[in-house]
Amino acid sequence: MSVRLGTEPPSAPPPPPARLGGTGRTRGPRRRIDWGRYYTWLVLAWLFTPIVFMVAFSFNDPAGKHNITWQGFTFKWYANAFAHPTLNEAMFNSVSIALLSMLIAGALGSLLGLALGRFSFRGKQLTNLVMFSAISAPEVVLGAALLSTFLMMNVTTGYWTTVVAHVMFCVSFVAITVRARVITLDPALEEAARDLGAGPFTTFRLVTLPMLFPAIMAGGLLAFALSIDDYIITTFVSGDVTTFPLWVWGATRVGIPPQVNVMGTLLFGVGLIMAVVNVVMANRRR
Amino acid sequence: MVTTANSSTEEPAVTAQDASAQDSPNPSEQGPEISLERVVKAYRTGSDTVRAVGGVDLEIARGEFFSLLGPSGCGKTTTMRMIAGFEEPTEGVVRLSGRDVTGVPANRRDVNMVFQSYALFPHMTVEANVAFGLERKRVPKAEIRRRVGEMLELVELGHRAKHRPAQLSGGQQQRVALARALVNEPGALLLDEPLGALDLKLRQSMQVELKRIQREVGITFVYVTHDQGEALTMSDRVAVMNNGLVEQLGTPAEIYERPATRFVADFIGTSNLLTGTIGAADAAGHHRVELGHDLTALVAELPKGLSAGDRAHLTVRPEKVRIGLERPGGDLSILPGTVAETVYMGSATHYQVSLANGAEVTVYQQNSSDSTLVAGRGEAVWLSWAPRHSYALPV
Numbered sequence: 001m002s003v004r005l006g007t008e009p010p011s012a013p014p015p016p017p018a019r020l021g022g023t024g025r026t027r028g029p030r031r032r033i034d035w036g037r038y039y040t041w042l043v044l045a046w047l048f049t050p051i052v053f054m055v056a057f058s059f060n061d062p063a064g065k066h067n068i069t070w071q072g073f074t075f076k077w078y079a080n081a082f083a084h085p086t087l088n089e090a091m092f093n094s095v096s097i098a099l100l101s102m103l104i105a106g107a108l109g110s111l112l113g114l115a116l117g118r119f120s121f122r123g124k125q126l127t128n129l130v131m132f133s134a135i136s137a138p139e140v141v142l143g144a145a146l147l148s149t150f151l152m153m154n155v156t157t158g159y160w161t162t163v164v165a166h167v168m169f170c171v172s173f174v175a176i177t178v179r180a181r182v183i184t185l186d187p188a189l190e191e192a193a194r195d196l197g198a199g200p201f202t203t204f205r206l207v208t209l210p211m212l213f214p215a216i217m218a219g220g221l222l223a224f225a226l227s228i229d230d231y232i233i234t235t236f237v238s239g240d241v242t243t244f245p246l247w248v249w250g251a252t253r254v255g256i257p258p259q260v261n262v263m264g265t266l267l268f269g270v271g272l273i274m275a276v277v278n279v280v281m282a283n284r285r286r
Numbered sequence: 287m288v289t290t291a292n293s294s295t296e297e298p299a300v301t302a303q304d305a306s307a308q309d310s311p312n313p314s315e316q317g318p319e320i321s322l323e324r325v326v327k328a329y330r331t332g333s334d335t336v337r338a339v340g341g342v343d344l345e346i347a348r349g350e351f352f353s354l355l356g357p358s359g360c361g362k363t364t365t366m367r368m369i370a371g372f373e374e375p376t377e378g379v380v381r382l383s384g385r386d387v388t389g390v391p392a393n394r395r396d397v398n399m400v401f402q403s404y405a406l407f408p409h410m411t412v413e414a415n416v417a418f419g420l421e422r423k424r425v426p427k428a429e430i431r432r433r434v435g436e437m438l439e440l441v442e443l444g445h446r447a448k449h450r451p452a453q454l455s456g457g458q459q460q461r462v463a464l465a466r467a468l469v470n471e472p473g474a475l476l477l478d479e480p481l482g483a484l485d486l487k488l489r490q491s492m493q494v495e496l497k498r499i500q501r502e503v504g505i506t507f508v509y510v511t512h513d514q515g516e517a518l519t520m521s522d523r524v525a526v527m528n529n530g531l532v533e534q535l536g537t538p539a540e541i542y543e544r545p546a547t548r549f550v551a552d553f554i555g556t557s558n559l560l561t562g563t564i565g566a567a568d569a570a571g572h573h574r575v576e577l578g579h580d581l582t583a584l585v586a587e588l589p590k591g592l593s594a595g596d597r598a599h600l601t602v603r604p605e606k607v608r609i610g611l612e613r614p615g616g617d618l619s620i621l622p623g624t625v626a627e628t629v630y631m632g633s634a635t636h637y638q639v640s641l642a643n644g645a646e647v648t649v650y651q652q653n654s655s656d657s658t659l660v661a662g663r664g665e666a667v668w669l670s671w672a673p674r675h676s677y678a679l680p681v
Contacts (some may be wrong), residue, residue, distance in 0.1 A: 188405035
């Protein structure tokens with residue numbers, strides 16, 4: 001059964017074809033229940049309920065320290081969203097680490113994906129194996145392993161060890177996204193560019209890179225999203241540095257201030273805008 | 287204002303182009319556009335080496351429409367890719383306009399290619415696709431705009447300049463690919479089965495179109511195809527390839543009328559192949575070929591390497607064979623037979639005729655106004671053809 005959304009009214013399926021010979025039962029069109037439609041809404045509701053609560057409670061006016069029961073509507077948390085200096089710092093750390101991870105893992109992962117998709121070389125299978133194991137390994141294991149590595153190497157954990165760790169677990173996701181795109185590229189496209197007088201670098205700049213750009217963007221955004229809300233690995237390698245998820249977790253015992261909901265809502269809003277822009281751009285390109 | 291700016295910048299560009307057009311043909315006016323000398327391409331697969339191309343010599347003349355024809359895996363595409371510079375020959379030399387280009391990368395060779403998959407850049411407009419090659423050569427912007435416009439007019443796609451390739455039909459994409467290659471005015475245009483993805487009707491109209499464009503621009507075309515009809519109708523000369531070697535090189539008529547090998551006779555059109563022993567020459571210089579069971583046919587001449595007493599294949603095209611109920615007279619190959627099958631095709635009738643020695647001969651007879659259906663199944667008939675229509679090939 002097809003999943004339909006919105007546009008069509010649920011009733012009035014096309015009338016059944018008239019039977020030839022006339023022996024068939026004559027009944028009105030039977031109403032069919034479009035289960036796929038209800039199921040779709042159910043899934044969407046399930047996905048969005050927590051987000052709706054987060055957004056709603058950013059407007060809550062709680063009585064005590066705990067922002068868990070609805071008391072009344074207020075804008076005051078938006079007016080002083082940055083009232084907690086340590087929360088601001090944690091948020092700044094998270095966003096900057098996520099941006100750095102996106103850039104570094106995006107660049108490294110794209111090159112990795114290009115190499116894995118295009119060339120055959122010694123160690124290709126090993127690289128694939130390492131990549132997939134980095135994805136499938138439990139984060140606790142990765143975090144503990146990274147921490148012991150840093151300790152053994154006598155590196156003080158902090159901001160930069162966190163960046164290194166985030167790049168490490170993001171790079172595989174970018175590489176897989178880009179590789180999938182590279183595999184579907186017609187190799188004749190690059191040959192055509194060569195044939196028309198473009199050297200290897202020009203070919204990459206004018207043909208290969210633009211063709212891979214959507215995948216690189218997707219991989220980069222994935223890296224950003226993975227990095228900004230990472231908790232488990234970050235707890236192991238962040239040292240004295242606090243990120244947004246760590247701050248929120250630390251605050252649970254004393255009560256999470258509504259500013260956390262405000263920042264969460266703002267982050268969600270930015271993500272939503274990027275998604276909408278992406279869809280609009282893709283439509284315009286078509 | 288815009289027009290004055292255009293015309294003033296255009297003028298020097300035109301003269302520059304004219305000057306270069308006068309310059310370039312001079313140094314190599316006499317030689318062939320493309321020549322391959324004993325070119326070999328071998329691939330290693332594990333411990334084996336496979337010779338995709340096993341020693342090909344070709345000379346393709348300036349302005350010629352030249353086809354490489356053969357079944358898949360015969361080495362025709364590899365040969366073309368070595369001319370384009372996407373593959374390097376293992377042995378031998380590739381020359382363009384007399385210059386040895388072996389080892390020169392594709393982007394520095396004066397040939398352009400039309401790919402089987404078209405390989406249009408999907409993220410660029412039609413216009414940008416066509417301008418790509420000229421931009422690489424740093425041709426002035428105004429001249430690029432003019433030449434791209436002219437080329438799109440030539441392929442009748444001027445109105446589609448701002449579209450993206452995905453918005454065009456297969457035939458239109460094909461023409462963009464052609465324009466993108468031709469606009470660079472290459473020494474030769476290489477076409478790799480360019481019509482393969484089109485449906486029959488479009489393919490036929492594109493064949494005519496390609497021929498027209500080739501005449502108009504006067505550029506050497508090298509055309510790779512496995513479609514014999516395409517090769518025969520469009521080409522000035524055809525090289526029939528098999529197993530990495532050129533089996534026969536000649537005009538379409540030569541290839542069709544006088545196949546040099548059994549492979550060519552089989553691959554091009556339909557041929558009847560009879561096996562026999564060559565006899566002595568008669569008074570008219572025709573050799574008898576004894577086919578067994580008292581059947582004899584005549585051949586006008588023997589190829590080199592065959593002489594009286596040798597076993598040979600004798601080929602004759604179905605449309606050269608006449609079928610009749612009476613025994614014809616004259617200096618002809620005359621064979622009795624029995625009609626095994628009659629297929630009425632509208633404009634022609636096809637017969638399968640069994641001979642006493644067990645061979646079957648296919649005969650095409652035009653259904654012209656005065657001919658009627660001659661024979662039905664099981665009827666005894668006489669087949670005849672002139673000696674010059676059959677050729678002896680080594681067994």
